[in-house]
Amino acid sequence: MTAGGFDALVPVTDPDALREQEQAGAALADAVRELLDATVRTRLDPAQLHAAIPAVREVTESLLADAADGPRGLEPSSDGRMRVHGNPMVGALNPFAPPLRIDWDGERAATRFTVGAAYEGPPGCLHGGIAAAVLDQVLGVIPSSIGLPAMTATLDLRYRRPTPLGELSATAWLVERDGWKLRLEGELTDAEGEVTVSATGLFVVPRVAREHLGTPTGDAGEFAPPAG
Numbered sequence: 001m002t003a004g005g006f007d008a009l010v011p012v013t014d015p016d017a018l019r020e021q022e023q024a025g026a027a028l029a030d031a032v033r034e035l036l037d038a039t040v041r042t043r044l045d046p047a048q049l050h051a052a053i054p055a056v057r058e059v060t061e062s063l064l065a066d067a068a069d070g071p072r073g074l075e076p077s078s079d080g081r082m083r084v085h086g087n088p089m090v091g092a093l094n095p096f097a098p099p100l101r102i103d104w105d106g107e108r109a110a111t112r113f114t115v116g117a118a119y120e121g122p123p124g125c126l127h128g129g130i131a132a133a134v135l136d137q138v139l140g141v142i143p144s145s146i147g148l149p150a151m152t153a154t155l156d157l158r159y160r161r162p163t164p165l166g167e168l169s170a171t172a173w174l175v176e177r178d179g180w181k182l183r184l185e186g187e188l189t190d191a192e193g194e195v196t197v198s199a200t201g202l203f204v205v206p207r208v209a210r211e212h213l214g215t216p217t218g219d220a221g222e223f224a225p226p227a228g
């Protein structure tokens with residue numbers, strides 16, 4: 001599984017302490033995710049809404065007592081993998097992330113997740129930009145899982161039918177690798193198993209990273225599409 005990390009392992013000085021920190025941060029993110037959902041769904045009257053604001057601000061102030069000045073960037077996790085904990089799709093510390101928990105095997109990646117009111121675009125349905133972000137992330141896990149820090153160069157989407165909010169799945173697979181370029185495909189599926197969005201993406205390892213990685217191994221190859 002991944003939480004937005006790369007497959008390479010780095011040494012971690014005190015993994016137990018780091019794990020405790022990560023678990024506490026993830027629990028806080030879960031609680032704030034509930035707050036986000038409640039904020040969208042509440043029908044309290046104006047006076048009650050105003051009354052809730054000081055308590056929320058008080059918590060915000062307490063968290064800012066010790067906080068990074070800006071984004072957290074890549075950090076080592078307790079399992080030795082580098083992760084972007086603030087990633088809006090998979091970041092364990094980001095309450096906006098569904099969060100996606102992605103399984104992969106280098107050529108294929110898959111996730112099941114649930115989205116609620118905070119992700120609504122058309123009434124009762126997933127916002128198209130969120131669908132794109134989910135697919136971008138799931139496709140993007142494949143290069144990183146084989147040690148290639150590739151970035152999205154193109155992402156073409158076909159929105160086949162509206163995606164209902166609720167339980168969803170996303171799958172991606174490697175179609176072809178050509179040196180530093182990877183062509184990937186993927187799809188978003190609703191709870192009934194209907195494909196709602198399909199995606200084709202070109203992911204490219206940027207020049208600056210290529211200089212550190214040496215000659216790519218594995219020329220262009222053909223990979224099987226997903227079963228079923």
Ligand SMILES: CCCCCCCC(=O)SCCNC(=O)CCNC(=O)[C@H](O)C(C)(C)COP(=O)(O)OP(=O)(O)OC[C@H]1O[C@@H](n2cnc3c(N)ncnc32)[C@H](O)[C@@H]1OP(=O)(O)O
Nearest residue numbers: 004005136137140141144151152153154204205206207208
């Ligand atoms: C666990 C982590 C999961 C992460 C999932 C999320 C992924 C993301 O969202 S990444 C963020 C969104 N993407 C970006 O911001 C990328 C911005 N663009 C860039 O940084 C660069 O333009 C990048 C990386 C696409 C290409 O890198 P660059 O060093 O410029 O490559 P360059 O040497 O010009 O091109 C390399 C090859 O790719 C091809 N190429 C580059 N861009 C494109 C493109 N947009 N379309 C088609 N081909 C392209 C070039 O033609 C070239 O092909 P060839 O080797 O056959 O001549």
